[in-house]
Amino acid sequence: MNLPLGLTLTVVLLVGNGFFVASEFALVAAKRHRLEKTAAHGSRAAAAAVKGIRELSLMLAGAQLGITLCSLGLGVVSEPLIAGTLAPLFHTLGLPEAAAHAVAFVIALSIVTFLHMVIGEMAPKSWAIAHPERSATILALPFRGFTVAVRPILTALNGVSNLLLRMVRVQPRDEISNPRTPAQLQRLVEESRRLGLIETTDHAVLTQILRAPAAGIAALVAPADGIVAVAADASCQEVIDACARTGRTRLIVRDGSGTPAGVVHVRDAYLARRRGAGSRAGDLAYRLPELASTTSVSEAVAALRAAHSQLAVVRTPDGALAGLISLDDLLSTLLIPA
Template sequence: MFEFLLFRGVAIMVLILANGFFVAAELSLVSVRETRIEQLIAQRRPGSRLVRRLQLRLDDFLPAVQLGVTLCSLALGWIGEPVVAAIFEKWLWWIPHAHVWAHVIAVPVAFAFITYFHVLLGELVPKALALRKAEQVAVAVAGPMEVFIQLTRPAVRLMNRSARLVLRLFRTPMVQEGSVHSPEELKLIATAARRSGLLPEYQEALIHRAVEINEVPTREIMTPRQRIFSLPFDLLIEEASARIVDEQHSRVPVYDPARGPEYIVGVVYSKDISRLMHFRASAKTRFTEAPFMELRLRQVMREVLVVPETKPVLDLLHEFQARRRHLAIVVDEFGSTVGLVTVEDAIEQLIGEVEDEFDI
């Protein structure tokens, strides 16, 4: 009898600890930061690559964990009640039908006893460890969990297929990868980090702007057409130079005077005008196409980038980078000019106001 109780008692403790192992494995691998695991991989920490692999295979990992927890719980009930019944039968030997009464009493007692230790050692303690030391726990449990997943792969695949079938009845897709944060969640995380002192306020604002930048259309950051400084393409270079110096612009839109200022046909760079004026002053060049005094903007203007007013600012930045441009004309759905946007406008949407020497 003693050997029977000892064996069953050890089995109960092993099952409770095994349950705690699965609980800690699930919580640690799900809660540990992917960025931290990438750092551990770079540092060649043993087990870190396996943790990353398990995080990328949650559709195998989570069912295996649930299978382990369920098996431990069922086995606890199966083993625990006979142990308690045997103890009570020994104490109640003097009562008629002691065997029956022992089992009647053993059910609630075993339930209460096992539940207490199951919750304490199989749930609360493992969860606390997994939350406080997610990184260490994840690395420690990754190897055994990989072995368990391989051993239970047929059962895991059966459960996954069954789950997909049930979810299909409710027209709900099954999640294949680990959870990702939505833009709103990222902003909440940044705010929480700032409140806890992990991030300064300006970095929180930068993260918020980075998350929101693709939701902002170009029309919200552009200079309206009414405020655009532009020049007609038939203007003489010398006249244009004086006006550009007065306005202190590095790039100026050029329009067709026959159709009006809203018909932008190109852009002229102040550096091109300055170079021409310098060449004229130094007399180091001669123009074969026309005398310098008759050279006009249409002969030195460059192609202008045109973007729709609905274009997200992030896409605008990418286009500026790909096309190597710093200025674009903004048009509406009918192709009419509604404004002008520069790469500085787009960058300011991300990092805040940037003042140059002309803003002071």
């Protein structure tokens, strides 16, 4: 084999090895929910990556097959090529033919091993770990195409490896699954604190985070009699004056019966006054979501985020107005120890 062709094949094999290494680490490190979100917006590459994660065992087998083939190719093509090129040079320097071949082989092996580790292994691995979702999306389609082409071989190899695992009573899995219940996580936190792996303040915050989502919101509700409100027919100036007087940027808007009908932001009142549109508080108000007093913190946070609202009306089980709750108060229960 001539030198230009051999060097070209060497570069192709190194790039191929790096491709399979990056594909392997990208699928393992990528967050599935992020890829699913991208796939939902029509990305075929992200959809292919999600399918790869669902068949992780088979895809990893494909990566290992590709890496093995490229490594064998480097051993068959690159090492003999470099050794064959260097051996005559050492022979002309006076080394015996056997010694010249031995020295050339050692140098060739060192060069190929170095290139294989740096270009074919470490660099693509670091890139895939640093940008898992991006690398998984970029590599998903060609990598999945390769695995589809060699699927019969991979299925056979995977079946043999799974059989060996079952023989030692290990149940193989096709995708990464590591869910933890709150109780399990709490035990991990307690054990970490006992061993001195986390500080007391970190332990308190983590414990609060684990306990708060299941707690009810009743203790966080601002009573109905403390609600600062304006009438639905209040002018923009009246809204601005009320905000200045109370120090609040949002005010509840009550309808004719006194029931909270929405919330108005002082910013909207300023903009409406500047336009001179003659808008009233009811015209500027946006709807408030309603929650039951028995709602949990996690459910309340989800409801407020879904409604894009900072406040919610809370009602008792019989439908009476209990008060208001804010997203800030809900989130503070996750971060501030009781």
